[in-house]
Amino acid sequence: MSLTVRSFLNLLKATPVTSNTVRIVCGNESADLDSVTSAISYAYFRFVENSKDAQPIIPIINITKDDLKLRRDIIHVLNDVNIDEDLLFFLDDVKQWQESNKTIEAVLVDHNEVVNEVKKYITKVVGVVDHHKDMGLYLDASPRIIQVCGSCTSLVYNYFVNEILPKSYQPGHDVTQLCLAAGLVDTTNFSHRVEHADSISKELYSKYAPDIDMDKYTKIIKNAKNDISGFTARDLLRKDYKQFEFSNTKGVHEGKLIMGISSIVKPMGWLYEEFGGRQGFKEECIRYREEKDIDILTIMTSFVQNGKFQRQMTLIPSDEVKSLAKDMISNIEEYLKLEKPDVGVMGNTSGTLVNDEEFQQYEQQNIEASRKQVAPSLEMAFQDL
Numbered sequence: 336m337s338l339t340v341r342s343f344l345n346l347l348k349a350t351p352v353t354s355n356t357v358r359i360v361c362g363n364e365s366a367d368l369d370s371v372t373s374a375i376s377y378a379y380f381r382f383v384e385n386s387k388d389a390q391p392i393i394p395i396i397n398i399t400k401d402d403l404k405l406r407r408d409i410i411h412v413l414n415d416v417n418i419d420e421d422l423l424f425f426l427d428d429v430k431q432w433q434e435s436n437k438t439i440e441a442v443l444v445d446h447n448e449v450v451n452e453v454k455k456y457i458t459k460v461v462g463v464v465d466h467h468k469d470m471g472l473y474l475d476a477s478p479r480i481i482q483v484c485g486s487c488t489s490l491v492y493n494y495f496v497n498e499i500l501p502k503s504y505q506p507g508h509d510v511t512q513l514c515l516a517a518g519l520v521d522t523t524n525f526s527h528r529v530e531h532a533d534s535i536s537k538e539l540y541s542k543y544a545p546d547i548d549m550d551k552y553t554k555i556i557k558n559a560k561n562d563i564s565g566f567t568a569r570d571l572l573r574k575d576y577k578q579f580e581f582s583n584t585k586g587v588h589e590g591k592l593i594m595g596i597s598s599i600v601k602p603m604g605w606l607y608e609e610f611g612g613r614q615g616f617k618e619e620c621i622r623y624r625e626e627k628d629i630d631i632l633t634i635m636t637s638f639v640q641n642g643k644f645q646r647q648m649t650l651i652p653s654d655e656v657k658s659l660a661k662d663m664i665s666n667i668e669e670y671l672k673l674e675k676p677d678v679g680v681m682g683n684t685s686g687t688l689v690n691d692e693e694f695q696q697y698e699q700q701n702i703e704a705s706r707k708q709v710a711p712s713l714e715m716a717f718q719d720l
């Protein structure tokens with residue numbers, strides 16, 4: 336009987352950190368299913384590889400504990416493998432270690448550049464496993480695996496099962512299920528964004544968790560993810576939020592721009608209905624932008640309506656950057672196929688978008704571009720001003 340992920344996490348919780356150096360493995364700040372399961376499985380596999388390590392590497396979820404309740408897909412998958420939130424480690428824990436003057440060495444999974452809050456705590460990046468664009472940092476990290484593919488868990492799972500652990504090793508059902516769950520969601524049951532690494536991991540998942548009906552499980556997780564009943568507007572804005580710092584080194588707009596992007600899985604019209612109409616929701620957004628103290632809050636909605644997958648984009652700039660936001664849009668409207676809503680005109684799919692300076696709204700016809708593409712394109716749009 337192999338060690339369960341649950342008993343591994345129990346053991347971590349029962350082992351106080353006594354050394355001066357804490358080693359962590361940390362997912363990205365969106366703390367989506369991929370980040371969470373990549374971090375947990377990386378730490379688990381490392382421990383399996385070397386259980387004699389006095390100070391095992393600790394998986395970190397890059398949000399505060401309080402924010403986990405917004406991610407029902409993650410809670411669902413963790414429950415499926417018998418893990419509850421009290422067994423997890425969060426940003427709060429990292430902060431505490433830093434305050435007690437510990438050196439914090441980090442392996443990054445599902446991102447390859449440390450940004451924002453966690454940056455204050457991490458002393459050194461010692462390893463990277465990621466599926467985003469390579470930022471060219473931490474060149475002496477080991478491992479340093481950066482390969483574009485559907486899910487980061489594919490890279491973590493393949494690395495340990497095929498390369499690091501002995502040939503005779505058979506990964507347990509629970510760790511396999513964790514990685515598979517993220518793979519299913521990130522690739523919509525291995526039908527989108529599938530690269531070689533994902534295909535290899537899929538084979539392994541079928542071998543070590545043959546009982547899981549992949550199609551059914553994808554739907555179950557997506558339903559849990561899309562279940563946002565009972566959430567407030569602020570909950571929805573912070574649920575899947577990423578923050579970026581853009582810099583422009585030339586031209587009239589030389590300087591920095593802080594951009595926050597919230598992804599929401601409902602159309603704007605739905606948000607208006609839930610949260611006091613267009614004006615009511617707009618005020619919530621402005622409040623959130625002020626709370627985060629950023630220049631522009633962008634909301635990217637994605638949803639299926641009339642059998643069609645659709646995206647909308649709304650920029651909520653602070654007073655100082657209203658016209659700059661417009662200029663940025665004109666730099667990328669072609670690429671993202673942004674269309675201004677025609678208010679009241681039949682055929683406008685949403686019927687609810689209105690473009691004003693404080694709340695710049697567009698239909699995004701380039702539905703292939705998710706935040707992963709939109710964020711760098713906004714950055715380029717800013718740099719090209």
Ligand SMILES: [Mn+2]
Pocket residue numbers: 369370445466486487
């Ligand atoms: Mn990912």
